[in-house]
Amino acid sequence: xxxxxxxxxxxxxxxxxxxxxxxxxxxxxxxxxxxxxxxxxxxxxxxxxxxxxxxxxxxxxxxxxxxxxxxxxxxxxxxxxxxxxxxxxxxxxxxxxxxxxxxxxxxxxxxxxxxxxxxxxxxxxxxxxxxxxxxxxxxxxxxxxxxxxxxxxxxxxxxxxxxxxxxxxxxxxxxxxxxxxxxxxxxxxxxxxxxxxxxxxxxxxxxxxxxxx
Amino acid sequence: xxxxxxxxxxxxxxxxxxxxxxxxxxxxxxxxxxxxxxxxxxxxxxxxxxxxxxxxxxxxxxxxxxxxxxxxxxxxxxxxxxxxxxxxxxxxxxxxxxxxxxxxxxxxxxxxxxxxxxxxxxxxxxxxxxxxxxxxxxxxxxxxxxxxxxxxxxxxxxxxxxxxxxxxxxxxxxxxxxxxxxxxxxxxxxxxxxxxxxxxxxxxxxxxxxxxxxxxxxxxxxxxxxxxxxxxxxxxxxxxxxxxxxxxxxxxxxxxxxxxxxxxxxxxxxxxxxxxxxxxxxxxxxxxxxxxxxxxxxxxxxxxxxxxxxxxxxxxxxxxxxxxxxxxxxxxxxxxxxxxxxxxxxxxxxxxxxxxxxxxxxxxx
Numbered sequence: 255x256x257x258x259x260x261x262x263x264x265x266x267x268x269x270x271x272x273x274x275x276x277x278x279x280x281x282x283x284x285x286x287x288x289x290x291x292x293x294x295x296x297x298x299x300x301x302x303x304x305x306x307x308x309x310x311x312x313x314x315x316x317x318x319x320x321x322x323x324x325x326x327x328x329x330x331x332x333x334x335x336x337x338x339x340x341x342x343x344x345x346x347x348x349x350x351x352x353x354x355x356x357x358x359x360x361x362x363x364x365x366x367x368x369x370x371x372x373x374x375x376x377x378x379x380x381x382x383x384x385x386x387x388x389x390x391x392x393x394x395x396x397x398x399x400x401x402x403x404x405x406x407x408x409x410x411x412x413x414x415x416x417x418x419x420x421x422x423x424x425x426x427x428x429x430x431x432x433x434x435x436x437x438x439x440x441x442x443x444x445x446x447x448x449x450x451x452x453x454x455x456x457x458x459x460x461x462x463x464x465x466x467x
Numbered sequence: 468x469x470x471x472x473x474x475x476x477x478x479x480x481x482x483x484x485x486x487x488x489x490x491x492x493x494x495x496x497x498x499x500x501x502x503x504x505x506x507x508x509x510x511x512x513x514x515x516x517x518x519x520x521x522x523x524x525x526x527x528x529x530x531x532x533x534x535x536x537x538x539x540x541x542x543x544x545x546x547x548x549x550x551x552x553x554x555x556x557x558x559x560x561x562x563x564x565x566x567x568x569x570x571x572x573x574x575x576x577x578x579x580x581x582x583x584x585x586x587x588x589x590x591x592x593x594x595x596x597x598x599x600x601x602x603x604x605x606x607x608x609x610x611x612x613x614x615x616x617x618x619x620x621x622x623x624x625x626x627x628x629x630x631x632x633x634x635x636x637x638x639x640x641x642x643x644x645x646x647x648x649x650x651x652x653x654x655x656x657x658x659x660x661x662x663x664x665x666x667x668x669x670x671x672x673x674x675x676x677x678x679x680x681x682x683x684x685x686x687x688x689x690x691x692x693x694x695x696x697x698x699x700x701x702x703x704x705x706x707x708x709x710x711x712x713x714x715x716x717x718x719x720x721x722x723x724x725x726x727x728x729x730x731x732x733x734x735x736x737x738x739x740x741x742x743x744x745x746x747x748x749x750x751x752x753x754x755x756x757x758x759x760x761x762x763x764x765x766x767x768x769x770x771x772x773x774x775x776x777x778x779x780x781x782x783x784x785x786x787x788x789x790x791x792x793x794x795x796x797x798x799x800x801x802x803x804x805x806x807x808x809x810x811x812x813x814x815x816x817x818x819x820x821x822x823x824x825x826x827x828x829x830x831x832x
Contacts, residue, residue, distance in 0.1 A: 323607065371661055378662075382613045387606055413658045414651035422647050 257421065260429050265352070268432035275439025276447060283451060295462045302461010303454040310453050324383055331376025335409070337361060337369035344418065370413055377406055401443045404434045545738045557743040565747070569754040570631060576758045580765045590771040597786040599805045601796060603777035608673055612778055615666035621659055623757050625652040630750060657731045664724045671717055677704050678713040683794060701793030715759060723752040782811055 313325050339345060343360040350357035361369065381402045384390045408430045415423035438444065445452075460467040527535050530552040537547045545551065604612070628636065629652050637645045684707040690700045692708050705713070729737055729745035737745075767775045773787035785805055788796035799805065 323610075367658065370658055374659065375662055375665060378614055378617060379610065382617070383606070383610050386609050386613065410655070414655045416654040416658065417650050420647045420650055423651055 257425050260425050260432070264432050265428070268435040269353075272435040272438055276444070279439055279444055280447060280451075283448065291462065293462075296464030297461050299458040299462040302465075303458035306457025306460070306467070307450055307453045324380065327376040327379035327383075329376070330372045331380060334369045334371075334373025334376060335405075338366070338373060338409075338412075342366045342369070370409070373409060374413075377402070377409065381406065397441050400437070401441050404430065404437060405443075408434050544733075544736055548739075551739045553740050553743060557747070560747065561750075565750055566631060566634065569750065572754060572758055573627075573761075576761050580761065580770075584765075584769065589769060592772050592784060592787050593790055594786045596773070596784050598808050599785040600782040600808060600811050601785055601788050601799050601805055602781060603783040603788070604781050606781065609778055609781060611666065611669045611673060615663070615670050618659060618663050618666050619760065622656060622663060623753070623760070625656040625659075626753055627757070628652040629656060660724075660727045660731060663720070664728075667717065667720050667724060674713060675717075678710045680707070680710060684710065702791065702795075704792060704795040706792065712759060712763060715756070719752045719756050722748055723756065726752070780811075782806075 313322065341359070341361040343363075343366065346357045346360045360366075384394050384398065384402070408427065411423070411427040411430050415427045418424070434443075456467070526532060528549045530548075530550065534552075535548075537549065539547050628648060632645060632649050632652070636648065640648065681703060683701065683703060687700050687702045688707040690698065692700060692702075692706060726745040726749035729735075729741060730749060733742065767778070771791075773784045774791075776787070777783040785796065785800070788799070
């Protein structure tokens with residue numbers, strides 16, 4: 255009974271909330287527009303935007319040495335999670351059956367496991383650092399922790415269900431993934447989509463002023 | 468009303484020979500039964516030795532006398548072995564010794580800690596908390612400590628479910644629910660296991676220098692680390708107990724990791740016996756480590772006032788440091804590393820305070 259609910263109506267509802275919520279958030283950001291800048295441009299806004307979108311992903315040498323581990327952890331987590339989400343066979347099969355109607359190339363099993371290991375390694379290091387460092391602790395709010403906890407639980411239950419032998423474990427994983435989908439548009443997890451816009455906006459503003467930032 | 472069919476067999480013909488052989492075979496088959504009947508009749512006499520031609524075959528299969536490997540077209544490690552005799556020994560060891568003794572050891576440690584707490588109580592800072600603190604652990608050191616701690620706790624819980632689940636959890640949850648829990652535990656344990664190796668390497672690199680035994684460690688040990696009795700026992704940055712726990716973590720942890728890798732990656736040609744050996748090493752090492760870590764957690768939390776502060780905030784109380792790590796505390800105080808509680812609250816971050824302190828000292832302030 256509850257299994258059918260998780261597999262059916264709740265899945266449809268959560269997917270709808272996710273899609274509508276994400277589109278709505280992006281549209282409202284784009285519709286907000288910019289204030290007209292009447293000053294004489296001292297550089298190219300477009301090249302500034304493009305530069306910043308990519309340069310923010312590169313390790314900043316002037317940053318403190320201890321930031322290096324966190325940068326590596328960030329890459330491990332995001333790349334691992336991306337690979338898991340889009341190239342793990344159980345996920346691709348699920349998308350093909352429920353959303354797209356077609357599948358695509360998947361990772362071999364060892365790469366699937368390695369991606370999960372890297373994603374866990376990165377997430378745990380980042381989360382523990384968030385809790386321990388006085389700076390990140392002050393900067394973090396409930397949303398940050400809730401997002402981390404939900405992503406962690408989805409990953410954990412996914413790994414517990416790896417044997418694919420028990421329906422209950424699959425349903426727990428799916429339920430948590432659905433809760434994450436519902437929570438996603440209203441949280442900082444939206445940075446998955448908005449990071450390009452925010453970096454681009456900052457880069458364009460600075461580029462127009464002739465500042466290499 | 469019926470018809471009778473009579474068959475006449477000419478003597479010396481093929482049919483006659485077949486009939487004669489059949490009768491002989493039937494008589495041979497009845498021989499053991501006849502012997503048994505006779506033995507029942509003649510009480511007191513030993514039964515005649517009846518050779519079973521299959522006995523040798525089964526003795527070889529069960530490998531009673533010596534290890535035998537047959538030939539087969541099936542490719543794979545141990546595919547020529549029909550019955551692994553050591554597997555039975557391993558199973559018996561696991562069920563009759565490992566699980567009960569391991570269980571009693573863990574239970575015993577738990578009871579010991581409860582009793583110890585009831586008798587000794589919480590070890591307080593003798594002079595009370597001071598108004599100054601010492602930076603003890605950097606953010607990175609705390610990060611890797613809590614990283615290995617979280618991985619260890621997860622692995623310990625899932626490992627204990629795998630080892631003790633059948634006798635302990637089936638009576639509570641029933642077989643069906645336990646099978647779900649056991650499967651989840653196994654998958655989680657296998658997936659998180661390799662992360663323990665990463666954590667172990669990070670911890671080793673960061674903490675090895677301060678865990679080399681030095682002068683004063685033995686006297687700390689001989690005086691029971693100060694936890695027994697009320698006398699002051701000085702020590703270095705890490706005391707003998709902490710250093711020994713570090714080396715146990717590294718050595719036993721390496722055994723656990725190596726045996727765990729043998730178990731979850733059966734792709735390097737390791738046979739059943741290697742797997743059994745790895746399992747025994749893995750389980751014994753893990754039980755030993757869990758037992759010791761229980762003591763570590765006890766001291767760090769309810770057992771000693773101020774002990775967890777270093778790992779949670781990065782600072783420790785100056786009086787606590789003088790009481791438990793006197794040699795190190797004196798050096799730090801001489802170098803002017805002691806910071807007021809107010810300054811600690813202002814900056815909170817040991818790394819920031821450390822660099823700020825360095826800058827102030829260099830500026831002559």
